[in-house]
Amino acid sequence: MDLEVRHLRVICAIAEAGSLTRAAASLRMTQPGLSAQLRRIEVMLGGPIFDRGQAGAVPTALGELVLPRARAILPGIDGLLSDTARAARCGTAPGRVRLGSVGAPLLADLIVAARELVPGSEVTTRCQYSPSPLLDDLGAGRLEAAVLGDNPGHELPPREGVVLRPVVTEPVFALLPSTHPMAGREEVSLTELFEDAWAMPHPDSDRTREYWASVFSRTGRQPHTPYEAEGRQLIDIVRAGLAVSLCQATFIEVPGVVVRPLAGDPLWYRHVLGWRRDGPLAAYGDEIVRRVAEGYLATCAAAPAYARWRRCHPESPCPTG
Incomplete structure (x- = not known):
């Protein structure tokens, strides 16, 4: 399983929401489905990204390493998708x-x-x-x-x-x-x-x-x-x-x-x-x-x-x- 852009969006959504329940709502997923996907991502990255407890989802040391890079990557991806979509509609690059x-x-x-x-x-x-x-x-x-x-x-x-x-x-x-x-x-x-x-x-x-x-x-x-x-x-x-x-x-x-x-x-x-x-x-x-x-x-x-x-x-x- 390779790390994909959607996985980075999941990690950032959880960090911004502060809990899996709120992140699941923002991503229009079920909470169990999001939990399962997070576990797969953590296995892929080699360890827990968030500590889950009464305080919500708090980034671990590994999470603190991953989150800034994910946040740096996603705007570029979004800009690429926006530009290519506009170019496809207009026939030329903006x-x-x-x-x-x-x-x-x-x-x-x-x-x-x-x-x-x-x-x-x-x-x-x-x-x-x-x-x-x-x-x-x-x-x-x-x-x-x-x-x-x-x-x-x-x-x-x-x-x-x-x-x-x-x-x-x-x-x-x-x-x-x-x-x-x-x-x-x-x-x-x-x-x-x-x-x-x-x-x-x-x-x-x-x-x-x-x-x-x-x-x-x-x-x-x-x-x-x-x-x-x-x-x-x-x-x-x-x-x-x-x-x-x-x-x-x-x-x-x-x-x-x-x-x-x-x-x-x-x-x-x-x-x-x-x-x-x-x-x-x-x-x-x-x-x-x-x-x-x-x-x-x-x-x-x-x-x-x-x-x-x-x-x-x-x-x-x-x-x-």
Whole structure:
């Protein structure tokens, strides 16, 4: 028996549902039928993928190995099936512009530019925290363009066939609970924040944590970091008053958290656009950078803490373009 795409869908459905009963309903199968199929898959893979108990279906160590790969494979399979079905209906393969992005405020403007500059194409997006896999995908031709980012001394490495264009370098700000004693200040001290617990993204290949640690080391201290989280989870931890963190200056405040500049601006982040030299956007590189830079300035105006910082620092770099 060979591992098939349907088996990967079963594994992912169980993980997402958290129980075989709910997964069976979503897959329109009976629970006994799903249990039997899971047992066959586990025999094929060499061990249990889930621990089944009162807490539901929890991935085992083997499951933690299998699940990320299954989740990475299925979108590509689904995209292939969708494209071939559309090509069969239309008689030709569809034009497609695949975009990627880290968590940054440039993606919407990049999407609009791609739609307008390559009319008739299907624009798709894929987002993730680290820029390194996105840069790999650009180099391998799996993406046409991407919003990337890096830090001083830890710049993205050149990649054959890929153009990298900096857009702007901005300061890194502090992210605090709205109830924090320093929330009312115009700016906060990095060393004073070391008295708090911190929430940080998981160390990744983009080396952001390495950059932060190198800057922290100049103060002779490192923060206590009991929480590793990203995105919504990180914001929720800060909102709950459990920790402080760092964020991009363009982060838009949400209820329960405040954004404040760091005194002395010790940390910086650079927004970068990348595209394939032989891709459908290559001829429009300068125009795309110009449009994205204009969108960035509008985003700055919508972020009160950053807008105030820019007014106080008129010498700060303006977006390229």
